[in-house]
């Protein structure tokens with residue numbers, strides 16, 4: 001009752017001032033050092049119709065040629081008939097921090113006459129990655145978990161300027177509980193500023209109408225004003241209207257920039273006045289990569305895992321819930337008691353049955369023994385009866401009692417004579 005002695009309720013936390021240097025202020029540095037040593041794993045998925053600039057944007061985001069530049073397929077070229085899943089990994093390093101980046105591409109999505117089930121192989125792939133992680137967690141040795149779960153999915157919306165298409169809605173509806181969805185308006189340089197504003201509004205209202213949850217940067221209580229403003233700034237740009245390009249072009253004022261050149265001017269990828277590329281990179285890489293990984297692990301994967309385990313008949317540990325809920329606790333105790341009684345009853349039944357079986361086996365054995373003895377006695381009596389009858393017949397006919405013996409003596413005498 002140390003707490004009570006000091007007038008504090010049990011378990012209370014108090015704020016204390018340190019009287020000198022202790023050293024735990026170095027904890028963030030320790031975490032940082034360890035993370036840097038271990039490196040990071042990040043998996044991004046890109047989904048969208050062919051030719052929307054997915055490979056180009058990935059190359060632009062990570063400033064590398066993860067995807068070689070390719071010529072667009074001619075219309076008559078043979079295209080695959082199903083959505084396939086292709087992943088590509090690269091180890092990249094920036095200021096000593098290593099990142100194993102994996103990009104999962106989904107060629108074929110939305111490219112067919114009938115795209116009804118285009119989302120299916122993608123959901124299956126995301127779930128298979130969850131399963132692979134779950135399998136590692138269930139192993140005895142869980143030292144080095146390889147995290148191949150998809151941490152973010154960039155969904156490329158065709159810059160039609162109208163509304164979302166059925167395939168966009170269907171995909172996002174099917175996927176939003178399994179992956180952090182980040183919608184982007186592809187090739188935004190093909191729309192005017194006004195068209196982009198109107199299109200964004202329409203896309204957002206479609207998303208809200210269909211109750212689709214897209215990734216939102218979390219806002220914490222103790223966040224400073226600057227961070228809150230930054231969060232709001234990023235959130236206000238969703239769905240990000242992006243332009244991708246790995247090419248350097250020269251602006252009218254002579255600067256060399258990543259962008260796309262048009263007769264009327266240059267669209268700069270890294271210029272926030274030109275497109276939302278910078279904000280997308282901020283969300284995906286610079287500020288919220290860790291949040292994306294955390295949300296994947298703590299919410300999306302956790303939901304999948306508990307649903308899967310419940311489906312397999314494994315109940316979750318609800319001890320925290322019971323601790324704060326006495327009704328749940330007593331219900332659980334009652335259930336435990338009943339289970340114990342049922343177990344005892346089953347055990348008693350089993351012992352009883354075993355005893356009965358043993359008795360029956362013994363009875364059967366003695367019955368067989370009795371029967372065998374009875375048959376033996378009967379045989380012996382029959383033999384005796386036959387001998388006596390034979391004796392009687394011989395006495396009545398006046399023949400000697402042992403005829404065989406006398407015949408043989410006679411024979412011997414005859415032979416001798």
Ligand code: GTP
Nearest residue numbers: 049050051052053054055056187188189242243244
């Ligand atoms: P698939 O691999 O066929 O699915 O295509 P993709 O979505 O990866 O598109 P990719 O990056 O190969 O780009 C297709 C074409 O669009 C290329 O010629 C690119 O140069 C061009 N492109 C890429 N990004 C943009 C963009 O932001 N604006 C414009 N106007 N064109 C772009």
